[in-house]
Amino acid sequence: LTGPLEGIRVLDFSHVLAGPFATRLFGDMGADVVKVMPAFRAVGSAGPPHPYHAMWNRNKRALSLDMSTPDGQDIGRRLAEKADVVVDNFAAGVLIRLGIGYEEVSVTNPGVIYLQMSGMGEGGPWSGFVTYAPTIHALAGLTYLTAVPDREDIGIGFSYNDHASGLHGAVAVLAALDARLRTGRGQRIDVSQFETGVNLAGPTLLDLFANGRAARPVANRLPYDDAAPHGVYPCAGAKSDAIQDERWVAIACMKEDQWLALRRVMGEPAWAAELKFASSTARVANLEALDRLVAGWTRTQLAEEVMERCQQAGVPAGVVQNGADMAEADPQLRHSSFLMELDETVPGLPRTFADRLPLHFHATPANVYRRPRLVGEDNATVMSDWLGLPASEVDRLAAEGTLT
Amino acid sequence: MPLMSHSPSEASVGAATGPLTGLRILDLTDERGIYGAKLLADLGAEVIRLEPPGGDPLRQRGPHLERAGSPDVSLWHAFFASNRKFVTVDLDASAGRSQVRRLAGWADIVLDTIGEQSASGAPIPTLEAAGLDADALLGEKPGLVVVRVSSFGPEGPWRNYLAPDLVASALGGICATTGDRDTPPLKLFGELAFALSGAYAAVAALAALRHARETGEGQIVDVPVHECIASCLEHVFMFYWYHDRMPYPEGAVMPRRGSLHWSSAYVVMQALGGSIMVTPTPDTEAQVMWLAEEGAHGDLLDERWSQPGNYFAWVRRLMELLREWVATKEIEPFFFEAQARHAPFGWVLPPERIADNPQLEARGWWTPYDLAGTTVRGPGAPYRFSETPWQMQAYGGPGRDTASVLAEIGWESRP
Numbered sequence: 115l116t117g118p119l120e121g122i123r124v125l126d127f128s129h130v131l132a133g134p135f136a137t138r139l140f141g142d143m144g145a146d147v148v149k150v151m152p153a154f155r156a157v158g159s160a161g162p163p164h165p166y167h168a169m170w171n172r173n174k175r176a177l178s179l180d181m182s183t184p185d186g187q188d189i190g191r192r193l194a195e196k197a198d199v200v201v202d203n204f205a206a207g208v209l210i211r212l213g214i215g216y217e218e219v220s221v222t223n224p225g226v227i228y229l230q231m232s233g234m235g236e237g238g239p240w241s242g243f244v245t246y247a248p249t250i251h252a253l254a255g256l257t258y259l260t261a262v263p264d265r266e267d268i269g270i271g272f273s274y275n276d277h278a279s280g281l282h283g284a285v286a287v288l289a290a291l292d293a294r295l296r297t298g299r300g301q302r303i304d305v306s307q308f309e310t311g312v313n314l315a316g317p318t319l320l321d322l323f324a325n326g327r328a329a330r331p332v333a334n335r336l337p338y339d340d341a342a343p344h345g346v347y348p349c350a351g352a353k354s355d356a357i358q359d360e361r362w363v364a365i366a367c368m369k370e371d372q373w374l375a376l377r378r379v380m381g382e383p384a385w386a387a388e389l390k391f392a393s394s395t396a397r398v399a400n401l402e403a404l405d406r407l408v409a410g411w412t413r414t415q416l417a418e419e420v421m422e423r424c425q426q427a428g429v430p431a432g433v434v435q436n437g438a439d440m441a442e443a444d445p446q447l448r449h450s451s452f453l454m455e456l457d458e459t460v461p462g463l464p465r466t467f468a469d470r471l472p473l474h475f476h477a478t479p480a481n482v483y484r485r486p487r488l489v490g491e492d493n494a495t496v497m498s499d500w501l502g503l504p505a506s507e508v509d510r511l512a513a514e515g516t517l518t
Numbered sequence: 519m520p521l522m523s524h525s526p527s528e529a530s531v532g533a534a535t536g537p538l539t540g541l542r543i544l545d546l547t548d549e550r551g552i553y554g555a556k557l558l559a560d561l562g563a564e565v566i567r568l569e570p571p572g573g574d575p576l577r578q579r580g581p582h583l584e585r586a587g588s589p590d591v592s593l594w595h596a597f598f599a600s601n602r603k604f605v606t607v608d609l610d611a612s613a614g615r616s617q618v619r620r621l622a623g624w625a626d627i628v629l630d631t632i633g634e635q636s637a638s639g640a641p642i643p644t645l646e647a648a649g650l651d652a653d654a655l656l657g658e659k660p661g662l663v664v665v666r667v668s669s670f671g672p673e674g675p676w677r678n679y680l681a682p683d684l685v686a687s688a689l690g691g692i693c694a695t696t697g698d699r700d701t702p703p704l705k706l707f708g709e710l711a712f713a714l715s716g717a718y719a720a721v722a723a724l725a726a727l728r729h730a731r732e733t734g735e736g737q738i739v740d741v742p743v744h745e746c747i748a749s750c751l752e753h754v755f756m757f758y759w760y761h762d763r764m765p766y767p768e769g770a771v772m773p774r775r776g777s778l779h780w781s782s783a784y785v786v787m788q789a790l791g792g793s794i795m796v797t798p799t800p801d802t803e804a805q806v807m808w809l810a811e812e813g814a815h816g817d818l819l820d821e822r823w824s825q826p827g828n829y830f831a832w833v834r835r836l837m838e839l840l841r842e843w844v845a846t847k848e849i850e851p852f853f854f855e856a857q858a859r860h861a862p863f864g865w866v867l868p869p870e871r872i873a874d875n876p877q878l879e880a881r882g883w884w885t886p887y888d889l890a891g892t893t894v895r896g897p898g899a900p901y902r903f904s905e906t907p908w909q910m911q912a913y914g915g916p917g918r919d920t921a922s923v924l925a926e927i928g929w930e931s932r933p
Contacts, residue, residue, distance in 0.1 A: 117725075118726055120729075165760035165764065168760075169755070235881055238877045238880035248779055249795060253865060257786065257795065258867060259707035259708070260707045260710075261704070262697075266786060267793060267866075268697060268698050268704070269866075271692075271775075272751055273752040277714065278714065281721060289536075289537040289558075290537050291728060292538060297906075303902065303903055304902040310901070312883075312897065313898070314710055319869065319897050320593040320597055320887065323895040324584070324892075324894040325584045325585075327581070331707065334702065334704060337581075337707065339578075339579060345684075345702070346703050358771040363688070364693065364705075366682050368637070368638065425680065432688040432689035435688065435691055435694060437691065437751075437755055440748060440754075441755070446670050446671070446675060446676040446677075449671075450742070453755065463760070472718060472742060473721065473725075473739055474742075475722070476737045478726075478729050
């Protein structure tokens with residue numbers, strides 16, 4: 115069983131998360147992804163058997179090519195000439211200095227598509243900035259806006275923008291592959307992770323420019339629409355006082371009939387029939403009182419029961435699930451076998467796990483999951499498959515240190 | 519102050535040149551998938567978005583254009599429904615249902631929605647609402663790609679659960695890891711959760727298209743929002759699976775803890791005049807030397823720290839000293855000096871400071887949006903193509919393109 119990108123060759127110079135997340139998508143969908151990972155780069159969380167590396171590097175082959183030597187650059191160039199897609203998230207210009215920039219490689223490989231995913235994109239006064247996702251979140255306004263009012267030190271609790279940039283990079287590459295069928299040529303794609311992040315605040319920026327209104331954080335409310343209750347409420351059932359054991363439920367009444375249904379689920383308390391809660395506008399105007407009263411009810415309930423009773427009644431509600439909830443209790447993720455253990459573990463890790471590609475292709479199921487590979491583990495097969503080099507030549511490159 | 523002009527010449531109007539020029543897409547998405555339809559439309563595909571009589575319910579989403587004399591324009595919709603053709607179909611009439619069938623036959627890709635929608639108003643037309651079955655459409659047109667965005671997938675115990683953004687974010691694991699000890703778990707501002715499912719829908723569409731172009735075989739692709747979100751949680755499953763390999767005491771679940779990164783080495787600190795995300799990584803030695811240059815290194819160079827087992831205590835001490843030091847710094851020069859030293863600090867900027875950002879200005883990133891005759895500055899492309907640039911066409915009102923599209927597909931209305 116194969117994926118929809120069977121036959122596409124991807125040469126992957128990316129590291130950390132944004133680039134590797136894009137190439138993970140390609141690998142999951144059946145592309146032949148060769149990750150260039152020499153021993154000196156595969157340190158700490160950037161290499162096996164670190165769990166962080168294991169999360170983003172399944173379904174790729176590992177080539178331990180050292181691009182710092184002329185021989186290494188020669189091999190790199192020959193690989194780029196065979197590639198459909200070359201991905202890097204170095205600072206702009208690094209591949210050019212290594213002699214395998216797009217201008218050079220496209221002379222002999224005109225169909226090649228280069229995806230460069232840098233923090234700030236090419237050119238401009240900030241192009242040399244060093245960024246990780248928390249940097250981008252801060253500069254793009256995402257940290258400022260994801261918070262309760264008057265707090266600037268909360269923001270998104272995980273590297274959201276790395277995933278988002280990886281997804282955008284994947285969309286761009288797939289679009290360029292389709293354009294290549296029509297034009298016969300590849301091209302360069304410049305992804306600025308900063309611009310990807312800023313773009314995601316689209317309506318907020320249009321509001322700023324059109325109406326002169328600067329957005330402020332609103333916690334769990336909707337910034338522009340009246341919906342109430344629309345919040346996260348504390349529940350009973352915590353197994354300890356530790357913060358990670360707290361139980362919470364999200365309730366979002368998007369329509370009037372959902373509020374009426376929630377009143378019934380709560381047992382028609384007298385307060386809910388008061389005039390000050392009679393419309394969504396009125397409820398938003400009296401939100402603090404409303405949230406306190408709803409929380410007074412949820413506090414006596416288990417989060418799972420609130421969710422189930424609300425959903426049965428047509429009210430959107432969901433448990434605030436943490437990683438353990440999702441792995442152990444979530445019947446929907448279990449139904450789709452979303453989380454799994456790989457048959458073969460990464461040497462050095464007792465067991466290796468994976469979350470599945472969330473795309474369910476009916477004809478090309480993309481359900482092959484090969485474990486992350488060790489440094490240089492695929493040197494011989496990659497050199498043979500891509501360049502036709504015999505084993506003796508690979509041994510020579512290894513002895514010289516071109517393959518670390 | 520509104521930054522706005524009325525010159526229509528600022529808008530780029532003209533033939534599409536994007537990489538997907540010529541590709542035909544039928545857009546039946548709601549909030550959960552609409553960002554994917556936007557990505558494909560902005561890349562030059564011809565994307566027809568259907569709306570019920572009375573208009574797309576997503577045209578009610580705020581913020582709205584607030585300008586005397588202008589028609590009502592949802593800025594939310596103008597962003598997410600950019601570069602579309604807008605066609606009104608009445609699914610209560612057999613002609614409307616036939617039109618959807620005809621348009622599905624016209625399309626290379628149908629972006630469909632399964633399940634109840636969260637927006638108020640009449641529901642968005644979907645294949646199911648039009649009485650059409652994706653498998654039957656594939657039977658008639660084997661190369662068709664149908665991408666179906668749903669909250670939880672077409673099967674399973676939660677398949678009928680309602681999950682607008684807040685609920686999807688709670689169940690999908692975002693909220694548990696966002697927020698601080700003294701706040702509730704938080705959702706992300708705006709549409710960030712559904713941006714993930716939308717982008718995944720675009721990936722699904724183009725990957726399936728590639729297979730269809732190679733083999734002639736189309737297919738259905740299901741895109742459950744719940745799994746899309748769960749696949750983008752960075753450290754969450756890593757801690758659950760591998761916490762015994764990680765040098766942190768928190769266990770299988772990392773609690774929400776404000777801006778403090780899972781590695782404990784990135785956090786937002788208070789400087790003079792603003793907040794800044796500070797980290798001693800990736801070159802911790804250089805950071806310590808910077809502190810030492812200014813006599814702010816405290817006891818960091820003490821011998822005792824180098825003893826085995828003290829590294830994480832040392833990092834905690836380093837973060838404490840950084841916090842004291844940062845509190846003495848003027849935010850703006852400090853941020854630029856940090857970046858000049860290759861330290862990946864990030865100034866926590868509000869949206870109004872993004873509006874005048876010199877990097878976006880230098881890259882010519884902002885794009886004019888033509889909104890019913892009013893031109894407004896808006897976000898540019900999330901990626902830049904060297905050969906097939908991205909373009910923004912004029913936005914349209916409800917059903918703007920109904921007549922021309924029905925003519926294009928050869929529909930003749932019989933009174």
